[in-house]
């Protein structure tokens with residue numbers, strides 16, 4: 001007995017000493033890292049707390065948005081985009097830029113898209129036998145067997161969905177032979193190495209030619225909307241690049257790049273505000289289309305998964321907390337009251353169509369995929385909110401296609417993810433997250449906060 005207790009006590013004592021030594025070493029290493037790393041001082045604390053009050057042109061405040069996103073929207077959207085219905089996006093990935101010759105600048109294999117093998121996406125998404133448009137020999141550049149391109153298109157699955165074109169976007173969204181299905185889960189939005197003049201040219205064309213930033217004195221909110229939406233989307237893309245960045249190409253080490261996050265987004269309060277604006281704008285579109293989205297057919301041939309899709313959709317659309325705290329995230333009924341309305345709406349629509357066409361000039365396949373999806377999502381939100389209808393009743397005025405709904409929900413999820421990432425990423429001191437070297441112990445500590453993919 002005595003020996004037993006003595007040995008237990010010895011074990012506890014040894015364990016405690018070990019734990020203390022580990023903690024002391026970890027603190028010492030952290031201290032050294034903090035004081036030897038030569039990155040810019042972190043302004044994260046100020047960055048987080050800068051935003052309060054109502055989001056400009058919207059009807060909810062920043063704090064409420066953060067809370068609702070954290071507690072309600074992000075967890076539900078995360079599950080929803082994983083369902084079979086929302087996982088597969090139909091897209092034309094060919095790069096046939098109508099404005100200039102493609103000067104693709106993407107060098108990383110992470111730039112290329114893994115498309116779906118035939119047996120992977122839902123049967124009901126496919127055309128009946130004999131109508132298959134499968135193209136042989138198209139293999140994903142990553143050479144994974146499951147990455148063979150499947151160009152099969154579906155007629156049956158769209159039976160409950162109207163085939164109508166979206167006046168806000170350039171691509172012909174009706175079925176055609178150039179479309180291919182992509183599994184979005186295999187192609188996360190993240191750093192691809194797409195940079196330099198090619199990428200810059202697209203953003204320049206968007207901001208200078210298609211949605212100029214109006215001076216602060218500009219009174220007309222309609223004119224500002226396009227710029228705010230594009231800037232918010234741009235912020236979200238940058239946040240995703242920073243959240244999932246290739247820190248070390250040789251070791252294929254992925255993690256967070258807080259310097260990039262700070263330099264491209266947090267340093268500019270307007271860009272963060274525009275991210276919140278875009279999120280609320282898209283959320284309002286989803287809520288306005290609630291009846292339509294609730295009754296839509298989510299048919300992938302897997303009844304269990306389809307029921308889950310319907311249930312998650314309903315939870316998002318009618319969530320009690322959302323209805324109480326932020327029932328009308330953005331009030332589109334206040335817009336388009338002035339005399340010049342018809343002309344202005346047409347002009348903005350043309351500008352957005354140009355932006356949509358610019359997506360064919362994006363010289364990196366994966367960026368093009370997410371660019372097209374998110375622009376179609378925004379175009380769908382614009383179509384829902386700016387069609388001629390009552391504030392609360394969409395009636396029969398708006399018909400959505402399956403692909404538009406997939407794009408709309410995936411866009412909302414991406415924006416929700418960005419809003420969640422921003423404060424989350426700032427909890428980790430920037431010089432820790434950015435660092436890719438260090439001692440063995442340090443690497444083990446960092447492995448807890450940096451994920452490897």
Ligand SMILES: Cc1cc2nc3c(=O)[nH]c(=O)nc-3n(C[C@H](O)[C@H](O)[C@H](O)COP(=O)(O)OP(=O)(O)OC[C@H]3O[C@@H](n4cnc5c(N)ncnc54)[C@H](O)[C@@H]3O)c2cc1C
Nearest residue numbers: 190191192193194195199202203231234235241271367371
């Ligand atoms: C449609 C599209 C999708 C892309 N997707 C990806 C991707 O998935 N992964 C990837 O690694 N790269 C992607 N890129 C490239 C990426 O967006 C950047 O262009 C690239 O990383 C180079 O960044 P940069 O520092 O030159 O600044 P950029 O982000 O290219 O910005 C260019 C200029 O736009 C202005 N600007 C920047 N942010 C904002 C904002 N939020 N609001 C208003 N103005 C702003 C600034 O003046 C800035 O100098 C994409 C590009 C495009 C056009």
